[in-house]
Amino acid sequence: MATQPIRVLMVCLGNICRSPTAEVVFRNEVSKRQLEHLFDIDSAGTGTWHIGEKPDKRARAAAALRELDLEPLQARTVAADDFHNFDYIFAMDATNLSDLKAIEPANAKASTQLFLTWPDKQEGRDGYREVPDPYYSGEEGFELVLDLVEAASKDILDHIVDVHQLS
Numbered sequence: 001m002a003t004q005p006i007r008v009l010m011v012c013l014g015n016i017c018r019s020p021t022a023e024v025v026f027r028n029e030v031s032k033r034q035l036e037h038l039f040d041i042d043s044a045g046t047g048t049w050h051i052g053e054k055p056d057k058r059a060r061a062a063a064a065l066r067e068l069d070l071e072p073l074q075a076r077t078v079a080a081d082d083f084h085n086f087d088y089i090f091a092m093d094a095t096n097l098s099d100l101k102a103i104e105p106a107n108a109k110a111s112t113q114l115f116l117t118w119p120d121k122q123e124g125r126d127g128y129r130e131v132p133d134p135y136y137s138g139e140e141g142f143e144l145v146l147d148l149v150e151a152a153s154k155d156i157l158d159h160i161v162d163v164h165q166l167s
């Protein structure tokens with residue numbers, strides 16, 4: 001019997017820096033564990049400015065240095081259906097989380113959570129509770145995003161593997 005994939009949506013403001021990075025990093029962690037067939041991973045933004053655009057070129061360049069390919073992605077906005085279609089929605093920062101909670105339907109299937117602290121951590125790597133917006137920062141901001149989302153992706157995947165008894 002075919003099982004339903006576990007559907008994970010990464011969300012930030014523009015869907016051109018943090019959440020596409022988180023999408024590809026998380027997918028990479030899933031594929032390192034050969035669990036691709038069990039997951040469906042996507043990303044979206046709470047804002048509408050960048051719909052249809054590729055990820056920011058600084059995000060693409062920083063990811064490419066770690067052999068991660070952000071080129072094929074295209075920005076989109078979060079939709080009401082996402083709360084029914086996904087199992088987990090991860091917000092990159094507290095504003096993204098409150099923007100999501102403001103549009104979350106009452107009968108949502110998805111569990112909508114802060115990415116760096118889910119399920120029950122006080123803080124993520126280096127004391128960060130949120131992934132800082134790198135849009136107005138230099139290259140180091142994009143490196144930090146990658147470091148934070150790599151650490152969180154490993155922890156989240158460990159937890160999901162455990163909860164869903166995937167191994």
Ligand code: 4NP
Pocket residue numbers: 012013014015016017018019045049133134135
């Ligand atoms: P992201 O970064 O939310 O990580 O994709 C941003 C991208 C664009 C803007 C802000 C943040 N913007 O204001 O256009």
